[in-house]
Amino acid sequence: MNYSEVAKQLIPLLGGRDNIVSAAHCATRLRLVLKDEKKAEQKAIENLEGVKGAFASSGQYQIIFGTGVVNKVYEAFVKETGLQNVSADAHQEAVKQKMNPVVRFAKTLSNIFVPIIPAIVASGLLMGLLGMMKVFKWVAPDSAWVVLLDMFSSAAFIxxxxxxxxxxxxxxxxxxxxxxxxxxxxxxxxxxxxxxxxxxxxxxxxxxxxxxxxxxxxxxxxxxxxxxxxxxxxxxxxxxxxxxxxxxxxxxxxxxxxxxxxxxxxxxxxxxxLGDGITTVLNFIYDNGGALAGLIFGGLYSMIVITGVHHSFHAIEAGLLAKLGVNYLLPIWSMANVAQGGAGLAVFLKAKRAKTKEVALPSALSAFLGITEPVIFGVNLKYRKPFIGAAIGGALGGAYVVFTNVVANAYGLTGIPMIAIVAPEGMQNLMNYLIGFAIAVGTAFITTLLLGFKEEESSTIIK
Incomplete structure (x- = not known):
């Protein structure tokens, strides 16, 4: 792949150099701030070599290249556009200016809580280890192991x-x-x-x-x-x-x-x-809505992901952990995420075009690991009906995990990695999570196959 050539081809398709404000990249995507996103030629961009999808969301126009490729394209792109000296802070400020107030607020909360995730996950796993030591009586209740692990696991919350x-x-x-x-x-x-x-x-x-x-x-x-x-x-x-x-x-x-x-x-x-009030309202919905609450939240979560407002949920989940010691929202979000992966697998199986298959499989696998943007924007939303199938799968999976009271002891992990923060809450909790996982993926997969899709349908750009 000629990265410089791809970069050169991208510039006019993005509306020219004057339309490009700043550029950055993550592990898989080139992230651009454009003055006018309508000038981006969606279909032509998606047909470029190495491009696995493109979409506009949360103030950025994002082009999916994949791990190991995006950084090389980025280097060539900033050289061609002269954006080498635009700092990360300047890029983030440009992104914020393109967002509407609600999305900007959600992004702010995300930027605050995402860096704390490792500490919360570590505490959750330590709590699980401590719980197993007590339940299975691996050591005496007054053992130094219990005292020290209790200190280690509670420190992050204190x-x-x-x-x-x-x-x-x-x-x-x-x-x-x-x-x-x-x-x-x-x-x-x-x-x-x-x-x-x-x-x-x-x-x-x-x-x-x-x-x-x-x-x-x-x-x-x-x-x-x-x-x-x-x-x-x-x-x-x-x-x-x-x-x-x-x-x-x-x-x-x-x-x-x-x-x-x-x-x-x-x-x-x-x-x-205010925090007590939010927790009380959520508990009321969870306790009285039951499986219906899971059905609604699980079905709508991916629509919320499209808007970018889901970033604000970390703050709510952290509040639940602080007040209740468990997080009952994350299992619902996880069902919606893995359902997107199930729909992506169905697209991979049924698609005729090699480029569609090339994007669908890795994107679906990414969703099972908790990263859904590639499969949502690059595959399911693009063909519409797979997105509907995923919403149905997420709804049924969400209803099941709420009905069986599945909880996690941290936040930040969904899909397969979430097993690590579900298992410490007991074997029954883990089994119900895995059953919900299977329901969400299986339903989304089958529903997408039944609904079908047309590969030649035009792409959808979310503003």
């Missing part, structure tokens, strides 16, 4: 506000270490740690006529997000007026003291109330 504080400050444009300090204030040892306590009764402090509950925010999500957002605004405002000579002394001091008081007196209690 210091969750610090982790979120650091990540959120980076996203909001504040100093990440000041964000961590705000998280530290909210989890200070002087405050009662309510994490894991059913009936936590704090002492009260009389401060300027206010009764301040001396209770911490370990394991919370919304209070620290609100606090760090306010902190970033205060910090950026101060940097505009404080002289550079004393900025290092004045700005951090005033930022921390102002944010600290506002957080303890106002933001913390309000954020807790």
């Amino acid at each position: 210091i969750l506000p610090i982790l979120i504080g650091y990540s959120a400050a980076k996203e909001f444009g504040g100093n990440p270490f000041l964000g961590a300090v705000i998280g530290g204030i909210m989890t200070h040892p002087a405050l009662l740690n309510p994490w894991g306590l059913a009936e936590a009764k704090p002492e009260y402090l009389d401060f300027l006529g206010f009764k301040v509950a001396m209770i911490g925010y370990q394991g919370t999500v919304i209070p620290v997000l609100l606090a760090v957002y306010v902190m970033s605004k205060i910090e950026k405002g101060l940097r505009k007026v404080v002289p550079h000579a004393i900025d290092l002394l004045v700005t951090p001091f005033v930022t921390v003291i102002l944010t600290g008081f506002v957080t303890i007196l106002v933001i913390g209690p309000l954020g807790n109330a």
Whole structure:
């Protein structure tokens, strides 16, 4: 493959150099910000050598090349367009400007919570190991193993506000270490740690006529997000007026003291109330809607993925883990994801064109590993009916996992990798997850074969 030639051919098909604002790439896709996405010649782009699909979503025009190819095309592309010096931050800012407010909000939450996923997954697996040691009595209940593993597994949730504080400050444009300090204030040892306590009764402090509950925010999500957002605004405002000579002394001091008081007196209690309200509503729907809730959520989730709003769900799932210790939403999302893979396999089996098969199989396998964008935009949505088949599969799989109360002890993993955070909750939980997996994939596969599709149908661009 001649990467330079592909790059040269891409430029006019994207509306010319003047229509290209910035470029970046992920593991499989070239990600572009275009002034006018309507100028992109969809069919011609998809027919280029090496291209496995193209779609517009969340402020970017994305061209699927695949692992190992996309980085080489990117190098040639930025050289041809002169975009080598456009920084990653500038690209992200350009992406945000192209998004509508709802998608921009969802992307912001995603940028905050995705970096925390490894810590949450590690804690979930450690909790599973600790649980098995207790259930199967591998060691005595008072063993040092139990004590230490309990420390290791709960640490991420106890210091969750610090982790979120650091990540959120980076996203909001504040100093990440000041964000961590705000998280530290909210989890200070002087405050009662309510994490894991059913009936936590704090002492009260009389401060300027206010009764301040001396209770911490370990394991919370919304209070620290609100606090760090306010902190970033205060910090950026101060940097505009404080002289550079004393900025290092004045700005951090005033930022921390102002944010600290506002957080303890106002933001913390309000954020807790908001978080409790969201959890209560979700629990009501889950408890009373039952399989119907799973049917609806599982069927509609892939439509939400198209809009990009699904990125915001990490915050809700983190809140569930903090309040309940389990995540009952992720199994539903997983059913929708693997159903897309099942529909993609049906397309691979039934397709006549070699290029369609070339895209469908790896995209379907990617969906089973939790990455659905290639199969959604490159295959199923392109031919429409496979997307409908996947929605039906996701709905039935979602109904089953809700009906059988399947839960996970972390967030961030779906499909096959999700087994790692489902298994620690018990063998029955794992078996029901695998049954739901089979229902979702099998239904999507069969439904897509029955519905059929026309390969010559035009591609769909999602704006």
